[in-house]
Amino acid sequence: MTQHERLLVAKNKALYFFPSLQTMDVISAKDLMDDSFMSSFQQQLKQYKLIIFLDYGFDVAFASRIRPYTQAKIILFFWNHFKEEHHHLLKKAEAETAIDDIFHFDILEAKELGIKHNSSFYSKDMPLPKAEVTTDLFFGATDNGRKQRADDYRTAFEQLGISTNFYILPSRGNDQEGYLTYTEYLQKTNGSKGILELLREGQSGVTLRTFESIFFNKKLVTDNKAISGYRFYNAQNIFLLGERNLEELPAFLNSPYQTVDREIIEFFDAENWVERFVDFDPEVFSIYEYCGIEAR
Template sequence: MKKKKLILFYNDPRENNIFLNKLSEIENVEAKCVFKPVNKLFRMVRRLHIKSGLPGLAIWFLDWKKQINDFDIVISIASPYSYEVLKWVDHNSNNTRIINYFWDSIEISKYPLVKQLNFENWSFFENECEKYELKYNPQFFVSNMLLPKSKILYDIVYVGADRNGILKHRTFLINQYYKKFKNLSLKLFFYYFSNDQSIPNDIRKSKLLTETEYYKITSESKAILDIVEPNVQWMTLRPLLAMSNQKKLITNNKMISNEVYYKPQNIFILEIDDISTLPNFVNSPFVPIDKELEFYDAVNWLKRFEEK
């Protein structure tokens, strides 16, 4: 009998959560937002309530709480509140396997890492798995989540943020590559959520794009730019989004050459590949790699939780 899985996300349920909807199309999987939508004042009250350790947290939860005993495995995408939410799951379910999955760097996000017998801590970031003794399950994508069909308007698209000023080197790199790409006469769409005044006005933005807006803009480009911190060589979701939609990838992640789906025809590694060849790379055909992506499919990602 296949095990039924609940995956908890801390997204705003008022948004069109495309990724969650597609994930829920997998057999025996439900992807849900944790919290009811509330205004700013009640978000503050909710934060205080959660951190206080007082009972009654379920008043903030959406209806997934009513079906909690229908699931064999509950996976929470790590957040500032995932420990408290999973503690509630543990107290209100029977023989449920409970997993906290770090889909972000612990050192950058500062999400709490709590180790106790009832919970399992997993991460997509192999280096931190070794450092913090976590179980490893790499980045994943949903194979049925395809970008909309759109007219190509750009050579390269980049949408990102400096995480409230934390990722200062990312900001430096975005400035650097924006100038380099413009000098190559490439058509660019850069959207950088930041208050840093060093970012050019035309790409510095004061609000995040919605998921729908992000996918639409990405669909209008030949290539996706992926920028990671030099000392944090992890795989973001962008490479898999690019490869699964037959978009070229441009990245500064030198470790990507170790991935099974790496092909130099599809992936351009900054500071290794010759920057003068970038226009030719962007305009050359994509080499299909469907077989190589199977390992990262969400179906196989979920299976790996059952194997360990």
């Protein structure tokens, strides 16, 4: 592992774009509870100045486990829309002295919860696999109560002559039948003109689908009504379901993509995201991210 001053702890270091991160180390959370791993990792822990845990798969025991071996600032970053289990985890984390600060990716939800906000993030170093474009819209997701809604939209899309590729898994987890690696998922994404994003009930924060759209210049069709408040929003690139007539969708998908300002792309890149935990400035979010309200 290349030694950096920043460490990201995820449930699985091989998921999503994590292997492409160039400016921080990434490990799997389960390794921290492995005695043999920890015996060889203790010395390295002393070198970190910042350690960020992602909420998925996190247990407060992970933070208390490493605290004796590091002077690093330890952050818990909620990267998911809050459900009951997240509220329970937040209470435990707030009571755990090994955790120095808590942040949430959704600026609106963070304000409701009374915790700090940092944007979600992506990696400009993540390669997009080559693929021939064969469909208009790709939707790849776990069900999470969205399948019926997705099926209804697919019927409406196909009536408009829009070809679709929907890949919906019944549950979350990379051990289920049919699970795609992130590279396989991105290949399917690149095989369509646009990406369909359907949020879970109550969610308003931007998802990976949004970042795949702006980092890879792909059209986005979404039901996230809050997205129009983001600086990167452009009606030429983002079709807001429920706000626009579906009959406009074929022309939207066939029109040119307008490249997002590079400064905004850089704001969401992991290198700059991680620095915001060190030099926290709430003012930057209204400049580059969400302009509807101020972050806490």
